[in-house]
Amino acid sequence: MNCRPEDMLVYAVTDRAWLKGESLKDQVEKALKGGVTFVQLREKNLDRRLFLEEAATIKELCDSFHVPFVINDDVEIALASGADGVHVGQKDMDVKEARRRLGPGKIIGVSCKTVEQAKAAEAGGADYLGVGAMYPTDTKSDTSQVTVETLKAICRAVDIPVVAIGGIRADRIQPLKGTGADGVAVVSAIFGQPDIEAAARRLKETAEMYLGRHRRRKTVLTIAGSDSSGGAGIQADLKTMLANGVYGMSAITALTAQNTTGVSGIFPVTPEFLAMQIDSVFSDIRPDAVKIGMVSSGELIRVIAERLSYYKAENIVVDPVMISTSGSRLLDEDAVGALKELLLPMAAVATPNIPEAEVLSGICIRSSEDMVRAAEIISREYGCAVLCKGGHRLNDANDLLYRDGGFCWFMGRRIDNPNTHGTGCTLSSAIASGLARGYSLEQAVERAKEYLSGALEAMLDLGSGSGPMDHGFQIP
Numbered sequence: 420m421n422c423r424p425e426d427m428l429v430y431a432v433t434d435r436a437w438l439k440g441e442s443l444k445d446q447v448e449k450a451l452k453g454g455v456t457f458v459q460l461r462e463k464n465l466d467r468r469l470f471l472e473e474a475a476t477i478k479e480l481c482d483s484f485h486v487p488f489v490i491n492d493d494v495e496i497a498l499a500s501g502a503d504g505v506h507v508g509q510k511d512m513d514v515k516e517a518r519r520r521l522g523p524g525k526i527i528g529v530s531c532k533t534v535e536q537a538k539a540a541e542a543g544g545a546d547y548l549g550v551g552a553m554y555p556t557d558t559k560s561d562t563s564q565v566t567v568e569t570l571k572a573i574c575r576a577v578d579i580p581v582v583a584i585g586g587i588r589a590d591r592i593q594p595l596k597g598t599g600a601d602g603v604a605v606v607s608a609i610f611g612q613p614d615i616e617a618a619a620r621r622l623k624e625t626a627e628m629y630l631g632r633h634r635r636r637k638t639v640l641t642i643a644g645s646d647s648s649g650g651a652g653i654q655a656d657l658k659t660m661l662a663n664g665v666y667g668m669s670a671i672t673a674l675t676a677q678n679t680t681g682v683s684g685i686f687p688v689t690p691e692f693l694a695m696q697i698d699s700v701f702s703d704i705r706p707d708a709v710k711i712g713m714v715s716s717g718e719l720i721r722v723i724a725e726r727l728s729y730y731k732a733e734n735i736v737v738d739p740v741m742i743s744t745s746g747s748r749l750l751d752e753d754a755v756g757a758l759k760e761l762l763l764p765m766a767a768v769a770t771p772n773i774p775e776a777e778v779l780s781g782i783c784i785r786s787s788e789d790m791v792r793a794a795e796i797i798s799r800e801y802g803c804a805v806l807c808k809g810g811h812r813l814n815d816a817n818d819l820l821y822r823d824g825g826f827c828w829f830m831g832r833r834i835d836n837p838n839t840h841g842t843g844c845t846l847s848s849a850i851a852s853g854l855a856r857g858y859s860l861e862q863a864v865e866r867a868k869e870y871l872s873g874a875l876e877a878m879l880d881l882g883s884g885s886g887p888m889d890h891g892f893q894i895p
């Protein structure tokens with residue numbers, strides 16, 4: 420599925436009729452600042468050259484806000500502008516033909532009024548449905564109304580996200596509560612308002628109030644050590660998960676007596692007790708993703724691998740913690756083999772720092788090229804994606820993701836902050852949070868780096884050593 424329920428929450432459809440002298444770009448930017456989660460460019464009579472120009476402009480803007488962008492009806496403009504997809508009506512191009520032309524990676528939305536139309540659209544490959552008109556609307560005069568009961572029946576009948584559309588305003592959202600709709604698509608309730616940004620924000624708050632509750636909060640389990648100073652380990656993980664919009668849970672592998680200057684003691688739990696913690700969580704609240712941090716011994720690693728395999732855990736992020744920022748060994752040397760053979764093959768992604776990547780790959784890393792080679796060796800050897808983190812480099816904070824034979828760089832501006840305790844724990848937990856919420860690995864890494872940079876830029880300065888970050892920083 421290329422789009423997620425949360426993308427539908429506030430779906431803005433443009434309408435040139437509301438421009439009133441400002442550009443469409445300015446209007447859409449205000450809507451994006453107000454928090455709209457999806458944008459559709461709808462043009463019915465615009466010259467095609469201008470249509471394409473407008474589409475390319477809005478696409479660039481939406482990309483900068485990480486908001487999906489589709490074109491109404493016109494597949495060719497969608498392809499030419501690089502839009503994320505199209506939205507087609509019942510009288511427009513058939514969804515299967517649209518899929519044939521757009522390919523698997525694009526979003527296709529389909530307008531529906533009945534359960535039969537909805538099921539046919541889903542079967543044809545639609546990624547979401549637009550259902551309406553829920554109320555009388557000026558935007559589309561030739562459309563009949565859909566009842567709340569029909570909307571509810573459609574939401575029950577399909578698994579793909581559903582957005583309600585047609586004459587919707589903030590004061591008309593409450594009747595949609597409990598239908599299962601994932602959000603509302605609006606035109607004049609945003610673009611026809613004097614303060615577009617404020618209108619978008621009010622719609623989002625109202626939609627979250629009445630429609631957000633049925634979308635289950637995503638959950639993430641961290642299996643890691645406790646850092647008494649709160650800057651790394653499960654403490655950093657849980658703070659990071661909260662800040663990244665998921666519900667965090669923890670199974671503790673070891674207690675560490677630790678602060679910003681070092682680790683003065685490690686008290687591992689027994690394998691039996693670690694298994695009990697994992698079982699307690701999975702038997703009651705299934706995690707949508709799992710982050711594995713500090714695991715000090717091979718026997719604890721074996722228990723984790725066995726339990727996660729039993730539960731068929733998904734979206735596993737393995738942070739191969741070996742040495743703390745303060746230089747203390749956190750993984751027994753004889754456990755490296757178990758980590759490689761048992762945990763890496765289960766991982767959606769492993770996130771070694773440079774020293775850890777050297778241990779796992781067996782090569783020295785002195786350059787960007789070495790980072791690529793090391794990540795490739797680990798990825799090919801253990802079958803997982805590998806994000807080789809660049810925090811230990813001097814001039815930048817670029818991280819290298821290697822997966823399926825290809826690689827890409829995530830550029831990071833070097834932040835002049837000596838307090839980097841827990842950066843690795845924080846990044847891997849933020850990645851797990853993104854995977855739990857349905858982002859792709861690349862999107863999850865990008866959002867995680869954005870979060871981490873903000874938490875570093877907050878310049879928290881605690882302790883006499885390399886201090887923790889400000890996890891309370893919220894990304895937009």
Ligand SMILES: Nc1ncnc2c1ncn2[C@@H]1O[C@H](COP(=O)(O)OP(=O)(O)OP(=O)(O)O)[C@@H](O)[C@H]1O
Binds near residue numbers: 831
């Ligand atoms: N000074 C910095 N400025 C910007 N980003 C940084 C900085 N230091 C680290 N990072 C980023 O933080 C993330 C973690 O990288 P790092 O190499 O610090 O991991 P780590 O050594 O495993 O951390 P930890 O010591 O917490 O285990 C990476 O995305 C890296 O690019």
Ligand SMILES: Cc1ncc(CO)c(N)n1
Binds near residue numbers: 653712843
């Ligand atoms: C408990 C714990 N896990 C991970 C790290 C890595 O920084 C740390 N310092 N402490």
Ligand SMILES: [Mg+2]
Binds near residue numbers: 740
């Ligand atoms: Mg680390």
